[in-house]
Amino acid sequence: MTDHSHQVDFQAAAYLYKWPSLGNSRREDRAPYMIVNGTLDQCIRDFMGKPEKTRHLYEIRTQSQPPLVPDVLSPEHVIELSRLREFL
Template identity: 40%
Template sequence: MFRESVPIAYDAPADLKKWPSLRNERVANRTPYLVYNGTLADCIRLLLAKPIKQISLYDIVTERQAAFDSNTLSPGDAAEIAMRKDFPKA
């Protein structure tokens, strides 16, 4: 979850990680692996470009910011952040 009124550093370093899966569901006793390392904005764009059936298998890990409750963002958080007016479109 994030706070809408607090600025977000979209150029902060971030990792897009994917959980190992079985029948399109996360395998809980496994560790997610790195798919992409770049900026928070890039990771959000890449995550939202994934097929909708697979999007729940991903997380974005970034440095802690005042706007975030955690340093791990869920796909739902990423989608909401992408809709912010200040999100860099390209």
């Protein structure tokens, strides 16, 4: 029997945001801006296409899917979801 409570809806609406930066560091005095409006799957793919050294400047926002998906995904969380998506 499959435990459906831990499934992730990769077709859920999601948004990829980028933080303004200076010297490859987040500008905490500025708000992040949206660069992709699509699905969680699309946002993960776009995020993973970014250079590894700049990924800390991005985050994905989506509707929370407990316990695996919070409403704001950190770069580390996106990488783990990308691995899960590939596994599935």
